[in-house]
Amino acid sequence: MKRIHFTLGMALLALLPGLAQAQGLGERVDSIFAASTGWFVNLIFASVWGVPWIVAWLVVAAVVFTLYFGFIQFRAFRHSIALVRGDYSDPNDAGEVSHFQALATALSGTVGLGNIAGVAVAVSIGGAGATFWMILAGLLGMATKFTECTLGVKYRNEYEDGTVSGGPMYYIRKGFAERGLPLGGFMAVMFSIFCVLGALGGGNMFQANQAASQVREVVGIPEWVTGLALSVVVFIVIVGGIKSIARVTEKVVPFMGVGYVLVALLIIAMNADMILWAIGEIFRGAFTDSGIVGGIVGAIIQGFRRAAFSNEAGIGSAPIAHSAVRTKEPITEGFVSLLEPFIDTVVICTMTSLVIIITQQLLIDAETGRYMLNEAGRIATASGATGGVPITSAAFGSVFGWAPYALAIAVILFAFSTMITWSYYGLKAWTYMFGEGKNQELSFKLIFCVFVFIGSVSSLGAVLDFSDAALFAMGVVNIIALYFLMPIVKRELNSYLSRLKSGEIKKYN
């Protein structure tokens, strides 16, 4: 079994670059992609009564967790911040992974193109109103993240040498066994398969694709050059083990994130007189038909879908990163992780959206007050830009001429750090299936590098769809498991809260 997969991986590896380079690249790759993954994408995004069931699935889950844990995201918000600040960390544990570090690493996997490109896609299809639903999805998603990350820490594997492996595949198997439920092993493998696909899709190809097209847009370097360069750098980092590059990006990315928010705030402040209008637009679009395809439902779907793609709540990726924290209380990691959707979606995504709205990128018909649509059925933009990063870039560029260049650099760095983080998530799922070992790791890493190249030369459509589909498929398996395992989290939560109240859990600072 292991052997077959390894050989298969290698064969795939030899085949794919040949295909990609054979001819006029982009469209060919995209059509191959559309042909081979179309059924999967159609299944995941199939609509029931006009609503993609997967979006409803994630939102219903978030609502269920929010209610089940009694609005934990609001009740525990302050405590979460105290935990991140280290107020409850035992000084004797200094030198171990801190809550802050786990949060920062998980965030660098989620903050990225979803915040820049995904939001632009959402508002260009769903209008300003999509922002409202995006924020709501972010707030609800906090409860989902809380649930999955608590389980991630509780059921991780700890090895003799002190390293750890955790994530949905581990809590599904162990948690189901503990509760005497069947099919844990099967679901864990299903999750792992989707996780590998998601890592190659949303965690890799989508990132590479957007980075490469942004570079071509701004400085005119063809996609395949950027793609090749990116895949070589990724290769050096994950196969060559050159940690210094990864470490540099890990250090730069958080500052870029902060910088991005500051520039956005600056643009918003410069247009202070527009803020109320923009908020009005968001509410108007959220609850009335603003002329977009699909009406209000269209706005809801776009907002929810992009929020889920950006903050990954319920997808099951964050528990993999969070499980490395050494804590006696798994629930504390859940508290910390609920800040992720907040920072990612409620803060950063909203900034992008506000900038696009305030700089009036979305064209509105002055007479009817409805959005003007282009041939593709999307909202026409002031700059004529379509899709993802270009719209955001145009919005920032309309205020600061240098912004597109800064954004291009940000996009590459965000894309790169997301790829590194996702290569780790994918690897964990891969080794869960095929066992830990040098050969198994190497085969996954090589496949990963090849997909960086494929992603960058492919045109966006089929790649973006497949990326979403694979990520959401993880969410299907993960959330089923969360429903079965949530009583365990509840028990942990109640025990922790009562001990916190009685003073048994003490504050060190």
Added chain:
Amino acid sequence: MSEKFVVGYDGSVSARRALEFAMNRARAQGGTIVLAHVLEWSPYSFLTPTELEERHKRRKEEMARAEQQILGSVARELQEAGIPVEVVIRYGNTADLLCKIASELDAVQIVIGREGQSALEARIFGSVAGALVQASPVPCTIVP
């Protein structure tokens, strides 16, 4: 109770000078030497996922190395010289922790060596000596 001298010790030449200074005092007053070794660490630094996974393992290795290489041999040397010795290894900011250790152990003095830092370096990164002088809860001796 014998008086305790906290010596910031990192195995460097200047730390060695500080240690010898403290040894003389301790011997004269019948005091104890506390060998304090701080591994610089910030809980707010950024790590890659792989670093997260391996952190606990690395920490164990770092502790073992510090114990063996720096403190083990020196502690033995002190014991042989008849001076009571305690060893403390901690993670964090050097100056902060030296102060903390001193107050926790009720020490009478902190002794550190002065690194040959340039004025510019000290200005940018701050110096342990400078920070200690400002914050130390007990008298502090800086051995040149």
